[in-house]
Amino acid sequence: MSEGMERASSKHSPRVDEQMSQEVSGLVQGPGTGGSRVEEHRVPEPAGEDQPETTTAPAGELRTGAPKGMSSQDVERRSRLGRFITMSALPGDREALIANARDNEAPDDIVAQLQGLPEGIRYQTVSEVWAALGNKNETTRW
Structure with missing residues (x-):
């Protein structure tokens, strides 16, 4: 909408x-x-293409583009990052995020990105981690 x-x-x-x-x-x-x-009317309908179903988008499923301020590649990469940082790690600092990603068998490139985060900052969401890694989130959130 x-x-x-x-x-x-x-x-x-x-x-x-x-x-x-x-x-x-x-x-x-x-x-x-x-x-x-x-x-x-009592039969639930599946979500339409314009309605979000989950926070992760499998490759190739982004039919209508991406949120304002992000490319579809950004969405996919942030989504991939989110698959290795679970809610139990948030809010969390760099060490907690790295430990959580390793527990979730994150690939080396994800762990290496997290190791580049500044120490002493607690992140509340995957989007905050994503931004701290130098990436852009949706511009509509601001």
Whole structure:
């Protein structure tokens, strides 16, 4: 969903919002005829291509590009880094991250990157580690 769509309701008067809300609820609830239409809505649908399912993106799965400020290669490399740093290591400093990556059988290049982190800093997220390694995160987070 684009940013414009998320904020659309703030651009209408309360009366138009109410009217739109009724139109949407009619669409969501269906015509009320019962039968199979109601059951349809109870079946969970898989996430669409534009909806995130997991934090890691397997190679070749990035169909719609990357978040603003990152290339698809950046996304894949950060995702790969995140596979070797588990939540149990965060927040953590350089030594904790290196130990965790080794526990997760990280390849030498990942361990070497982590060894280049400055000492004495505790990182809260993989994105913070990624940025500390000199890489860019999404610009929309700021």
